[in-house]
Amino acid sequence: MVKAKLKPLEEIFGMIRSYKKILTLSCGGCVSVCMAGGQREGMELTLELVEFFRQNRLDAEFTHYTMERQCNPEYLFDAEEIVREADCVISTACGAGVQYIAESHPSKPVFPALNTLFIGIDRDVGLYEERCRTCGDCKLGYTGGICPITRCSKSILNGPCGGTHFSDGSCEIDREIPCAWNDIFERLKSQGRLENILTVHPPSIWMDQAQRTMVQYGFEERYRKKE
Amino acid sequence: MKGLKTEEKIKLILQRREAMIKLCLSACVHCSLCAESCFKFHNHSKDPSYMPSYKALHSIGKIFRKKGKLKDEEFEEMKDLIWNKCVLCMRCYCPMGISIPLLIAAARAVCREKGYYRTYDVISKRIEKSKKVLTK
Amino acid sequence: MKPWICNCAVFIFIIAVTSAMAADTVIIHRVDDFITPADIKSGISPADRDAPRVAMSHKSHEKAGLECIQCHHKENNDTRIYQCAKCHKGNAGMEIMHSACIDCHTKSGSGPADCSGCHSRKDAELKGFIRFSLFDFVKGPGLWITFLVFALGCYYRVTQMIKFTWMMKHPTSHFISPDLIRTSIFYKNKNPLMKLLFKIKYSFRKSVFGWNPVMGTVSSIFHLLIFTAPLTLPAHNILFDEAFRISFITLPEGLIDKFVVVIIGIMIFFLLRRVFYPRVRMISTLGDFGILLMVAVPFITAYFAYHQYADYRSVLLAHIITGEIVIMAIPFSRLGHMPFFLFARFFMSSEYTLGVGNRRW
Ligand code: SF4
Numbered sequence: 001m002v003k004a005k006l007k008p009l010e011e012i013f014g015m016i017r018s019y020k021k022i023l024t025l026s027c028g029g030c031v032s033v034c035m036a037g038g039q040r041e042g043m044e045l046t047l048e049l050v051e052f053f054r055q056n057r058l059d060a061e062f063t064h065y066t067m068e069r070q071c072n073p074e075y076l077f078d079a080e081e082i083v084r085e086a087d088c089v090i091s092t093a094c095g096a097g098v099q100y101i102a103e104s105h106p107s108k109p110v111f112p113a114l115n116t117l118f119i120g121i122d123r124d125v126g127l128y129e130e131r132c133r134t135c136g137d138c139k140l141g142y143t144g145g146i147c148p149i150t151r152c153s154k155s156i157l158n159g160p161c162g163g164t165h166f167s168d169g170s171c172e173i174d175r176e177i178p179c180a181w182n183d184i185f186e187r188l189k190s191q192g193r194l195e196n197i198l199t200v201h202p203p204s205i206w207m208d209q210a211q212r213t214m215v216q217y218g219f220e221e222r223y224r225k226k227e
Numbered sequence: 228m229k230g231l232k233t234e235e236k237i238k239l240i241l242q243r244r245e246a247m248i249k250l251c252l253s254a255c256v257h258c259s260l261c262a263e264s265c266f267k268f269h270n271h272s273k274d275p276s277y278m279p280s281y282k283a284l285h286s287i288g289k290i291f292r293k294k295g296k297l298k299d300e301e302f303e304e305m306k307d308l309i310w311n312k313c314v315l316c317m318r319c320y321c322p323m324g325i326s327i328p329l330l331i332a333a334a335r336a337v338c339r340e341k342g343y344y345r346t347y348d349v350i351s352k353r354i355e356k357s358k359k360v361l362t363k
Numbered sequence: 364m365k366p367w368i369c370n371c372a373v374f375i376f377i378i379a380v381t382s383a384m385a386a387d388t389v390i391i392h393r394v395d396d397f398i399t400p401a402d403i404k405s406g407i408s409p410a411d412r413d414a415p416r417v418a419m420s421h422k423s424h425e426k427a428g429l430e431c432i433q434c435h436h437k438e439n440n441d442t443r444i445y446q447c448a449k450c451h452k453g454n455a456g457m458e459i460m461h462s463a464c465i466d467c468h469t470k471s472g473s474g475p476a477d478c479s480g481c482h483s484r485k486d487a488e489l490k491g492f493i494r495f496s497l498f499d500f501v502k503g504p505g506l507w508i509t510f511l512v513f514a515l516g517c518y519y520r521v522t523q524m525i526k527f528t529w530m531m532k533h534p535t536s537h538f539i540s541p542d543l544i545r546t547s548i549f550y551k552n553k554n555p556l557m558k559l560l561f562k563i564k565y566s567f568r569k570s571v572f573g574w575n576p577v578m579g580t581v582s583s584i585f586h587l588l589i590f591t592a593p594l595t596l597p598a599h600n601i602l603f604d605e606a607f608r609i610s611f612i613t614l615p616e617g618l619i620d621k622f623v624v625v626i627i628g629i630m631i632f633f634l635l636r637r638v639f640y641p642r643v644r645m646i647s648t649l650g651d652f653g654i655l656l657m658v659a660v661p662f663i664t665a666y667f668a669y670h671q672y673a674d675y676r677s678v679l680l681a682h683i684i685t686g687e688i689v690i691m692a693i694p695f696s697r698l699g700h701m702p703f704f705l706f707a708r709f710f711m712s713s714e715y716t717l718g719v720g721n722r723r724w
Pocket residue numbers: 002027028029030031032068069070071072093094095096097098
């Protein structure tokens with residue numbers, strides 16, 4: 001799911017220092033799972049901010065509340081009143097959540113408390129690894145389930161580039177980084193489908209470079225714009 | 228909300244949703260048609276306690292009836308019911324139009340005020356097991 | 364006290380009272396019934412319309428050994444209309460009624476034979492006035508009240524639901540890149556008939572019929588019949604016609620009797636399901652059984668009335684009263700899933716919505 005990390009306290013403080021009634025709004029979704037902006041993290045952040053304000057001789061009233069999701073209209077209702085009461089909101093959701101809260105309360109300043117980093121997997125508790133950059137045209141089918149866009153330093157689609165260290169299969173950028181295309185080659189070889197990368201693949205459309213609106217399969221009729 | 232006691236906060240949360248919860252609880256005909264639309268229900272060999280309406284009725288239904296005054300063990304039990312047995316994916320479908328995830332979310336809000344919520348830093352046996360499988 | 368206990372208590376009390384009353388029903392023909400606007404035009408004076416009503420006791424006629432069929436002929440009367448004035452209108456009607464009554468009275472030598480013997484206000488008032496008015500009440504104003512309560516209640520519930528839901532706003536930057544649309548293979552089909560068939564199949568598979576075919580079918584049949592049976596029964600349509608001047612298509616009574624048997628059967632299925640099926644048992648409350656009983660009573664009494672088991676009049680009265688109570692209870696109890704269902708299927712935004720579906724909780 002979405003992985004994120006708390007911003008430095010100073011940065012958050014810089015955004016909200018002039019406000020008197022501050023609401024920390026946690027999200028019970030993805031950021032709870034990666035332990036960046038769940039209920040406990042939100043509570044801790046609030047306590048830290050209280051302390052930080054005290055040290056800086058500033059006075060503000062802090063409230064904390066956890067929403068189930070900040071990216072879904074159904075759960076927005078939960079926090080409507082509390083948001084209305086506050087002067088500003090620090091949202092510990094991912095970028096999408098922050099934007100949705102800001103959009104539904106246009107008169108409220110809404111600040112992000114997290115840096116939203118990537119879509120990834122949970123390696124362990126507190127250890128996450130990026131796995132997808134939502135390119136919009138998934139290549140995993142011919143790369144043996146290894147994302148060349150995320151894993152390859154150059155995000156090339158017809159690899160390897162020629163800089164691979166063949167002795168240990170690492171990237172020319174850094175010996176520590178495994179070459180994605182070396183891994184792809186190894187995996188495809190072991191599965192006996194090397195022909196998958198022997199053909200040249202056309203350039204990607206890079207749909208992630210413009211804002212996308214998606215209509216799910218089966219819902220085309222419902223949302224197709226009337227001509 | 229600031230400066231209120233937990234009990235008062237819970238009361239406020241319930242009050243804010245009172246009419247909606249009442250409407251939903253009174254419209255549920257206890258027909259169990261929602262069961263099959265929940266993937267959790269299917270994944271747990273159709274255990275009825277994974278049924279959406281069961282989860283809603285035994286969380287918010289209970290809280291609402293007792294006006295939020297539940298014993299700690301009851302909250303502990305409920306935590307398992309509304310966090311581990313439901314992921315709020317909103318895919319359950321009630322033919323009567325009841326929004327079950329919204330009811331469960333309301334129950335979660337009350338539990339959160341009480342300090343019962345799911346944390347993700349406990350390495351459960353399942354994760355250990357799957358890690359073993361992966362590293363083999 | 365819990366509301367459902369109250370409901371059940373009131374319900375049982377009313378059943379008890381109505382069945383305790385051995386209702387000797389008296390049918391009164393208003394003179395109005397025999398006079399059409401055309402008659403008035405053709406010169407029937409208003410004075411005639413003021414003639415006292417006729418109180419006709421069925422019980423005393425039955426005691427005297429009369430058969431129903433002697434008056435309620437079946438010829439040209441398949442739907443068993445029991446109100447003479449429905450066909451025998453105007454002066455002709457009046458003559459037929461007069462000859463039917465008076466002839467018999469004089470022939471048998473019993474029963475009143477002069478005008479005031481029947482057209483006696485006093486008689487009408489004395490003879491079972493209370494009972495008469497109860498029966499007439501449930502058939503006339505009772506029906507009005509019932510449907511008024513029902514309509515207002517449904518209106519209230521639906522507006523309540525609308526109040527808690529709100530319209531979805533789609534983003535202003537709402538555009539659909541053609542690359543992102545994956546049109547389902549079903550919809551791509553050239554043949555419009557196949558397209559439609561696939562569409563139906565697809566929506567069927569993801570509906571309750573797909574995941575729970577037995578319950579889906581049984582419950583659809585049940586809900587279909589529970590509306591068709593009462594709405595197409597000839598006797599009910601007469602009632603509707605008398606009270607609201609509307610009527611629907613009617614089906615033969617024998618068929619509807621079979622419907623009622625099916626309905627009662629399915630209710631027993633629901634009951635068994637509630638008792639023995641773990642997933643339903645786990646969420647059942649006493650109120651659910653109460654509701655089931657409440658809906659069952661009008662159908663059981665209907666079955667009894669049709670087959671003339673037990674005392675016909677009391678059963679019929681119990682049937683009408685319980686039926687009206689159930690209709691009034693629809694918006695205010697769990698039966699409220701009727702307006703809810705329609706609203707949800709058409710206006711709530713969900714993957715199974717049938718209509719415009721742009722509202723969310
Ligand atoms: S707002 Fe962001 S973090 Fe929260 S549930 Fe939605 S996507 Fe996940």
